[in-house]
Amino acid sequence: MPSPVSADRPAAQPPGRGSVEALIRQTRQLKGDVDAVRRDTRSDGPDPEERWQRALYDLALHQLNDLDAHLAQLRDGPVRPAGPAAPGGSLLPRVGSAEWDLLTDQAIWSPELYHILGLDPARPALTLDELPGLVLEEDRPRLTAMVTACLVDAKPIDGEFRVVRPDGTVRTVHMMGEPVLGADGGTASMWAVLRDVSELRRSQRTVHETRDSLHRHRREQTGHRIAAGLPEAVMPPWHGSLRLPHQGPAALDLAAHRLPAETATLIGTDWYDALELADGQTLLTVGGLTGEGVAVASGTAMLLGAVRGMAMSGTRPGRLLTLLNRLLDTTAQPTLGSAVCCRYLPATRTLVWARAGHPAPLLYRDGTGHLLDAPDGTPLGASPGSAYDESAVPLRPGDLLLLHTGALLPEHGGTTAVDRLLGLATRFGPGHTAQDCVRTVVKEFGGPGREDDACVLAARVTA
Structure with a gap:
């Protein structure tokens, strides 16, 4: 008024x-x-x-x-x-x-x-x-x-x-x-x-609260897409058996696969890799970090890059894991991890390998399978001063090596998954390629209900 x-x-x-x-x-x-x-x-x-x-x-x-x-x-x-x-x-x-x-x-x-x-x-x-x-x-x-x-x-x-x-x-x-x-x-x-x-x-x-929630959701989606794409960007994009380019037919038949978790929002932090080195030897490695999210996925990419660089410079598996352990301890967000690192010497058909808190590779020969005797090795990031021992294994033509990350093997009905995996030996005969063996593992362990991503890598000695 x-x-x-x-x-x-x-x-x-x-x-x-x-x-x-x-x-x-x-x-x-x-x-x-x-x-x-x-x-x-x-x-x-x-x-x-x-x-x-x-x-x-x-x-x-x-x-x-x-x-x-x-x-x-x-x-x-x-x-x-x-x-x-x-x-x-x-x-x-x-x-x-x-x-x-x-x-x-x-x-x-x-x-x-x-x-x-x-x-x-x-x-x-x-x-x-x-x-x-x-x-x-x-x-x-x-x-x-x-x-x-x-x-x-x-x-x-x-x-x-x-x-x-x-x-x-x-x-x-x-x-x-x-x-x-x-x-x-x-x-x-x-x-x-x-x-x-x-x-x-x-x-x-x-309106402000729902807008902020929408922005957070979009940032999370963007971060998830980036992190989910990191494994595909840094791991070999194999869709079948692969022969490394300079070794010719008388070397290794290789295949690998990544088994995704059932929950699509989880971001895998496991890796596999095979790399031909300057001296004609071959790097074989699998590993992973604990946790999930963009930071851990980017850390996985960083570690895999470090593995490749040190392997190309001639660093042996035990020394490589020692340096990798120190590198992980210096990162801004320390975390734990595990890995297996192998060098295959084609001239003598010898596998030199070391592990850091990771399951040992499996060797299949003449219709049977067994775990390789594992050298000592604490998980990555657990103890900055740890040193890692090596083991050397002679291989024969037709042998199959199977490397995997730990999430592949859950407990199953009182029988360990390792026993189930070793029981596949009769299906890994000489007439089966590395890719055939990987398909068999994926069929056996890649069903619904998987809580975490897992990786498997198969290498068959061809000559």
């Missing part, structure tokens, strides 16, 4: 009733359109983007409801009986007005303001000195500063504070007001429009 004279401008003339009715019709049409689209989205579904969209639609409807109620008040005048709102409007008025006369210390409130503050309309309106008693203690300085700036410096009021209603509920109120000047140019009174914005702010918080 502004005074005819304010601090900086005369009071605006009310718009024509017909123009307000037209705005109300447009607002309600838009509300119906927004609500129709809103009903097609879910607020409780698993998709973060859909929840964010629903929150935005809810916020838009809150704002349109407020606009509808404001236009209805503009049409009907500043004072009207409390009761059901017009169709589509708020059930309780959310905008009220007040004027405080500084000369008489009298306050005049509209009925809507009593509803907003939860006060009895039969009681006298609160004075400016009494109003802070309704406000939360931490918001009182803000209200005091706004009112003081208005009365002393003739500054407009535009701010929010929270009030505690007599029933204990807390409402957020947005207050806009101006000083009203008297004939002598001094401040005679102050008028204000107070709006209950509790639901609006709640909807805005929901």
Whole structure:
């Protein structure tokens, strides 16, 4: 209920009733359109983007409801009986007005303001000195500063504070007001429009929360895609048996496979690799790190790169694992890992190998299989000063070596998976390629229910 004279401008003339009715019709049409689209989205579904969209639609409807109620008040005048709102409007008025006369210390409130503050309309309106008693203690300085700036410096009021209603509920109120000047140019009174914005702010918080959740979800998806792609980027992209390029037919027949976990969100951190070295020897390695996620997947890529570099420089398996253990201890996020590192010497058909907390390779010969005698070797990252012993094994043409990561072998019905794996010896005969043997292992161990990724690498001595 502004005074005819304010601090900086005369009071605006009310718009024509017909123009307000037209705005109300447009607002309600838009509300119906927004609500129709809103009903097609879910607020409780698993998709973060859909929840964010629903929150935005809810916020838009809150704002349109407020606009509808404001236009209805503009049409009907500043004072009207409390009761059901017009169709589509708020059930309780959310905008009220007040004027405080500084000369008489009298306050005049509209009925809507009593509803907003939860006060009895039969009681006298609160004075400016009494109003802070309704406000939360931490918001009182803000209200005091706004009112003081208005009365002393003739500054407009535009701010929010929270009030505690007599029933204990807390409402957020947005207050806009101006000083009203008297004939002598001094401040005679102050008028204000107070709006209950509790639901609006709640909807805005929901939008912010769902938006933040959506951003986190997208970052996680991006990180997951990057990490999930690292194994494919750094491990050999084998889709069948592979002969290393410079050894000709009389060397090793190689094949490998990565068995994914049943849960697609888990990121594998196991690796396999075979690399022809400068001296004509061959590197064979499998390993993995504990944990999951982008950091661990990138650590796996780093370790595999280090293995390749040291192997190419001629570092023997035991020394290589010793250096790899020290490298893992110096990383920003220390973790544990395991690995088997082998060098195959084709001139003598000798396998020189070492392990770090990893299952030993299996050797299949003449229809039987057995574990290679394992040298000592603590897990990577467990003890920075560890040194790793080596073992040398003579091989024959037709022998099959099988290297695998630990996740391949869960316990099974009282019989260890190693026994099951050794029991495949009769299916790994001389007539089967390395790829045939890998397919047999995948068929046996790659069924549903796998909790972790696993890798298997087969190498058959061809001559």
